[in-house]
Amino acid sequence: MSCSDHREPDPDDQNQLRVQAAVDSVRRVLEDSLGGPVPSMNVLIQTPSQTYFASAVAPGWQPITPDTYFRFASNSKNFTATAIMKMYQDGWLDYKAKINDLIPGTNLPYVPTTPDWNIPYKSQITIEQLLQHSAGVYDTDNDTIPGLRGETYTNYVQTRDSTHQFTTEGLIKPLIDHQLSYFPPSTGYHYSNTGYAILSRIIERIYSARSGSAKTYADYLHDYITGPASRVPIPVSFPYRANDQLLPQPNVASLIRQSSKWGVGFGPVNMSAHVGEGNGYGTMAALNKYIRSLMRGENVLDKQTVQLLQTDRSVKNPKYGLGTEWFDNLGYGHNGAIAGYLSVMTYDPNTDVSVVAMLPLWDFSRGIDSFDTCFFHMYYAAYAAKGALGYPIIR
Numbered sequence: 001m002s003c004s005d006h007r008e009p010d011p012d013d014q015n016q017l018r019v020q021a022a023v024d025s026v027r028r029v030l031e032d033s034l035g036g037p038v039p040s041m042n043v044l045i046q047t048p049s050q051t052y053f054a055s056a057v058a059p060g061w062q063p064i065t066p067d068t069y070f071r072f073a074s075n076s077k078n079f080t081a082t083a084i085m086k087m088y089q090d091g092w093l094d095y096k097a098k099i100n101d102l103i104p105g106t107n108l109p110y111v112p113t114t115p116d117w118n119i120p121y122k123s124q125i126t127i128e129q130l131l132q133h134s135a136g137v138y139d140t141d142n143d144t145i146p147g148l149r150g151e152t153y154t155n156y157v158q159t160r161d162s163t164h165q166f167t168t169e170g171l172i173k174p175l176i177d178h179q180l181s182y183f184p185p186s187t188g189y190h191y192s193n194t195g196y197a198i199l200s201r202i203i204e205r206i207y208s209a210r211s212g213s214a215k216t217y218a219d220y221l222h223d224y225i226t227g228p229a230s231r232v233p234i235p236v237s238f239p240y241r242a243n244d245q246l247l248p249q250p251n252v253a254s255l256i257r258q259s260s261k262w263g264v265g266f267g268p269v270n271m272s273a274h275v276g277e278g279n280g281y282g283t284m285a286a287l288n289k290y291i292r293s294l295m296r297g298e299n300v301l302d303k304q305t306v307q308l309l310q311t312d313r314s315v316k317n318p319k320y321g322l323g324t325e326w327f328d329n330l331g332y333g334h335n336g337a338i339a340g341y342l343s344v345m346t347y348d349p350n351t352d353v354s355v356v357a358m359l360p361l362w363d364f365s366r367g368i369d370s371f372d373t374c375f376f377h378m379y380y381a382a383y384a385a386k387g388a389l390g391y392p393i394i395r
Helices: 011-034 076-089 127-132 153-160 168-178 193-211 217-226 284-295 303-311 368-388
Strands: 040-046 051-057 069-073 255-258 261-264 280-283 325-327 331-338 341-348 353-359 361-367
Touching: 011 040, 011 051, 011 368, 040 284, 040 368, 051 368, 069 331, 069 341, 076 127, 076 193, 076 217, 076 284, 076 303, 076 331, 127 193, 153 168, 168 193, 193 217, 280 284, 284 303, 284 331, 284 341, 284 353, 331 353, 341 368, 353 368, 361 368
Parallel strands: 255 361
Antiparallel strands: 040 051, 040 353, 069 280, 255 261, 325 331, 331 341, 341 353
């Protein structure tokens, strides 16, 4: 071989191999811990100079790509917060206002004045507190409701009628019927999907008032945050109809393990109970493009408003701002868990590195402990990928 034929190893190729090996290792460790198959562990990481994607796939399971669709769950909350703060930036709302105050330029309050909206502490709750999970709004999606056999409201209804069209009024009715609340507004922190359902209704009411016609939460997100006319269009969607249940192709099915039994998890899913808090679906490439551009101040929010997302935090939880959480070693973003999918999207301004990780697996063979093991290992995969590129991981 002549000297002219000699080629030095491509550093990007070497880095790709390192990232892949790191994610492979975490998937195998998780599989050993669970004693059963882990179909795939997936990480997309973008540095200032390059993007890497690794999908560690068990033999016989479906390979994942950056453009494979999945349900990204509570990552939707960051989109909701972005929508609220875009409205604030445009002068459409005051995010520090109480929810029974009037929408600027109208005689319409942010939420209805009807009896079916008389939730505990309604006159004290602010939009800001809903964004921070500091409003004390009881979560009828995650916590049990009196009289429903120890079940949550959404689970109780959906297991009896999978086609039920959920509404915000239905989600908050148990709060009114049983006077359910975690604490007076601003005195604590408690994660609440129902609080974000209320935010979705606020977005709907403001957009409808501004446009002069009936609009939905999904309409505003498409028109101003993610659709073709937005600053950074991305292929995501936020289904709100009970019959809008299918993912686009290509997609990945999730896997659920209950006790010793394994099986393919959720196919079609009614997402109408999760509007504004967990109804989004998209791809890893889309989430990376979104969170990276948003947190860099290159999306629909200016840098000052982005700083509010990051730093206007609950007194009781200094890591959670306005629909935005700080994850040590990864940065600002959000995570999500729904319908058998686990995911997280982050951007670290200190390193200019964004990371999206996704695991299509829920395991309950050892109860909540094995589920948590899955969630933790998704983060371990993200840490491992970042570490493989030489970024320090601080323990």
